[in-house]
Amino acid sequence: MKLKNSLLNQYLLIIFLAIIILPISFFLISILFYTQFSGTEEPNKYQNGIDLESMWQAEAQSLTGATDEQIAERLKQLQTEYSEATMYWVDETGQTKYKLPENATVPSSWSPSHTIDFMKKNRGSSVDPFTVVALIGEQKEEGFMVMQVPRSAMETTGNSLADKYNYWIMPSVAVVLTIFIFISWIFFSRIRKRLLRLRQAMSSPAENGIPDQISVFKKDEIGQLEIEFNEMIHQLESSRLREKEEETLRRQLIANLSHDLRTPLTTIRGHAFSLKKEALSEKGKESLDLIDSKINYLGQLIENLLSYTLLTSGKYPYNPKKTDIVRLVKTSFAAWYPVFENRGFQMDVEFPEKTFRWDIDSQWMERILDNFFQNINRHAMEGKYIGVKVDVVQEQIIIADHGPGMSGKSAGKGAGIGLSIVSLMLKDMKLHWDIQTGETGTIIRISRKEQS
Amino acid sequence: MRRILYIEDDLEIGSWVKEDLEHRGFEIQWLKSGDGSEKIVANHDLVILDVMLPGLDGFTVGQRLKKEAPQIPILMLSARTAVDDKLQGLQFADDYLTKPFHPDELAARIEVLLRRSGLSLSNELHLGHIQVNLSENTFIDQRTGEEIILTGKQYQIFMHFLRHPNQILTKEQIYESVWGEPYLEGDKTLMVHIRYLREKIEINPGTPEIIETIRGIGYRVKQ
Numbered sequence: 001m002k003l004k005n006s007l008l009n010q011y012l013l014i015i016f017l018a019i020i021i022l023p024i025s026f027f028l029i030s031i032l033f034y035t036q037f038s039g040t041e042e043p044n045k046y047q048n049g050i051d052l053e054s055m056w057q058a059e060a061q062s063l064t065g066a067t068d069e070q071i072a073e074r075l076k077q078l079q080t081e082y083s084e085a086t087m088y089w090v091d092e093t094g095q096t097k098y099k100l101p102e103n104a105t106v107p108s109s110w111s112p113s114h115t116i117d118f119m120k121k122n123r124g125s126s127v128d129p130f131t132v133v134a135l136i137g138e139q140k141e142e143g144f145m146v147m148q149v150p151r152s153a154m155e156t157t158g159n160s161l162a163d164k165y166n167y168w169i170m171p172s173v174a175v176v177l178t179i180f181i182f183i184s185w186i187f188f189s190r191i192r193k194r195l196l197r198l199r200q201a202m203s204s205p206a207e208n209g210i211p212d213q214i215s216v217f218k219k220d221e222i223g224q225l226e227i228e229f230n231e232m233i234h235q236l237e238s239s240r241l242r243e244k245e246e247e248t249l250r251r252q253l254i255a256n257l258s259h260d261l262r263t264p265l266t267t268i269r270g271h272a273f274s275l276k277k278e279a280l281s282e283k284g285k286e287s288l289d290l291i292d293s294k295i296n297y298l299g300q301l302i303e304n305l306l307s308y309t310l311l312t313s314g315k316y317p318y319n320p321k322k323t324d325i326v327r328l329v330k331t332s333f334a335a336w337y338p339v340f341e342n343r344g345f346q347m348d349v350e351f352p353e354k355t356f357r358w359d360i361d362s363q364w365m366e367r368i369l370d371n372f373f374q375n376i377n378r379h380a381m382e383g384k385y386i387g388v389k390v391d392v393v394q395e396q397i398i399i400a401d402h403g404p405g406m407s408g409k410s411a412g413k414g415a416g417i418g419l420s421i422v423s424l425m426l427k428d429m430k431l432h433w434d435i436q437t438g439e440t441g442t443i444i445r446i447s448r449k450e451q452s
Numbered sequence: 453m454r455r456i457l458y459i460e461d462d463l464e465i466g467s468w469v470k471e472d473l474e475h476r477g478f479e480i481q482w483l484k485s486g487d488g489s490e491k492i493v494a495n496h497d498l499v500i501l502d503v504m505l506p507g508l509d510g511f512t513v514g515q516r517l518k519k520e521a522p523q524i525p526i527l528m529l530s531a532r533t534a535v536d537d538k539l540q541g542l543q544f545a546d547d548y549l550t551k552p553f554h555p556d557e558l559a560a561r562i563e564v565l566l567r568r569s570g571l572s573l574s575n576e577l578h579l580g581h582i583q584v585n586l587s588e589n590t591f592i593d594q595r596t597g598e599e600i601i602l603t604g605k606q607y608q609i610f611m612h613f614l615r616h617p618n619q620i621l622t623k624e625q626i627y628e629s630v631w632g633e634p635y636l637e638g639d640k641t642l643m644v645h646i647r648y649l650r651e652k653i654e655i656n657p658g659t660p661e662i663i664e665t666i667r668g669i670g671y672r673v674k675q
Binding site for chain 2: 255258259260261262263265266267268269270271273274292295296298299327330331333334335337338349350351353354355
């Protein structure tokens with residue numbers, strides 16, 4: 001996998017660099033440091049004791065046979081060059097002839113014992129001040145000259161550099177570490193940002209309820225996740241589309257099925273009707289009436305079956321509105337009134353002036369009421385009674401009959417698909433229904449759910 | 453002769469309906485599809501239209517016919533019962549009847565539609581002692597031969613009853629179609645008008661025979 005296509009490899013690279021960069025950074029900083037400072041600073045002329053000593057010996061040699069004035073003159077010159085050093089000259093008689101600086105504490109005369117003591121005291125590599133004694137002259141009998149340099153002046157340039165280096169190295173390493181942390185932070189914050197973008201895209205669906213696709217900029221692991229996400233959205237959309245097509249197909253099928261079943265029924269009725277006009281026995285006429293009523297029944301059954309299929313799959317159009325219940329029930333019953341009137345029913349209706357409203361689909365409610373009235377017409381003939389009442393106080397619809405009850409026997413009894421539809425529709429409209437049925441009649445109450 | 457344009461592709465149903473309606477005294481022109489119906493629609497008094505047709509479906513044909521001849525009533529005759537279809541049909545059609553229909557019902561509905569457009573078989577109607585002449589809009593008391601003069605609202609209410617024969621009409625329905633505005637709870641205007649109307653047309657307004665009261669529901673005029 002290419003580096004730019006793998007977050008893991010990118011991160012490993014950062015870690016690897018971090019591990020490498022710590023030792024390397026020490027090294028680099030050192031190099032940087034030395035090239036930076038050693039070039040600019042003069043090397044300390046006091047730093048090497050051996051150089052000082054050989055220089056002092058050479059000077060003493062060169063003063064062979066020199067007069068006192070010449071020696072003093074030379075010392076003065078040397079003093080200006082090595083200003084840190086203390087210099088003096090002792091002649092062959094042991095008298096201190098000349099000292100620089102003037103106020104240096106030097107005994108004025110040197111006895112042999114004092115001289116030996118001095119030599120003993122000032123031996124070794126750690127004695128401060130660093131002392132060089134050189135005998136003047138080829139024959140070494142013209143006295144001696146002493147140079148003393150304080151150890152503090154003899155610090156090497158390296159030593160002072162090391163101090164500076166020690167001072168700077170920690171901040172420099174800290175800077176390197178900070179840069180590493182910063183790079184890591186950028187690395188992860190970019191990952192985080194992209195993940196957040198993905199989450200945002202997932203949690204904000206478009207109008208159709210499916211999130212929009214997102215644009216993919218990189219091909220790393222998150223990029224692949226985004227590609228997968230888009231693929232998923234695509235599949236979701238196409239399945240939604242398929243579902244819609246299937247639904248249309250299904251509706252079409254149901255509509256066509258209804259048509260194809262009803263057309264022959266109509267033809268049968270047509271022929272039955274034509275037959276009726278022929279000369280027929282009473283029995284033949286009865287048969288034709290039966291055929292007619294069965295055609296009606298079949299037509300309703302087909303209607304119910306199709307409605308039931310639509311209802312259970314949630315595809316039956318439902319448009320709830322605030323509906324005046326008294327008016328709805330009254331209008332609905334008005335259409336049935338002549339039917340019950342012809343059959344000699346006693347009708348007990350109660351529609352008050354005041355009304356109340358339910359948020360329901362009036363077409364559904366009409367269908368429900370039609371179903372109840374139809375049932376009474378078919379199965380409760382014997383009771384010859386129908387009561388339709390709207391109770392404004394308790395907001396309920398009451399339909400009563402004096403038939404043999406729902407468990408009783410009736411000629412036109414079916415599988416109860418009509419009541420299944422009623423039950424489904426009432427449930428969808430959040431209404432409650434309650435049946436009291438017995439051998440002497442049935443009372444149906446429809447009310448709002450929360451009141452039950 | 454009342455002429456009906458009948459558009460139906462099913463041959464069996466078509467020939468049966470044609471025969472039955474001709475028996476009842478209508479003149480039927482039967483088309484097997486909607487093609488060419490627009491040209492001849494103007495020569496008819498009513499259109500019976502099937503929904504499932506070859507080529508253009510019944511809804512499209514119906515809408516075109518309505519555009520061509522808005523005054524001619526259209527009765528949709530369909531084997532499709534889905535509520536959607538019914539609503540779509542009634543957007544332009546005057547009535548909607550589903551198969552398997554009963555020929556008597558079809559004939560009755562045709563009568564109602566024709567009467568509504570003023571093309572009833574007989575322009576004369578007898579309600580008890582009242583003779584109604586629909587073409588001249590006159591009401592004559594047959595006992596005396598005198599014309600009964602109705603006020604505007606009384607006339608509208610009475611005509612509404614005549615257009616919906618044998619149908620029980622609630623006071624809300626009558627009020628809203630006559631006054632053209634929503635009925636308000638407890639409004640007594642309609643009752644007052646009906647009382648005056650009854651005083652003019654009933655023999656005994658206390659026990660009305662023409663405008664029947666259906667207790668708790670509304671009114672009905674039987675024909």
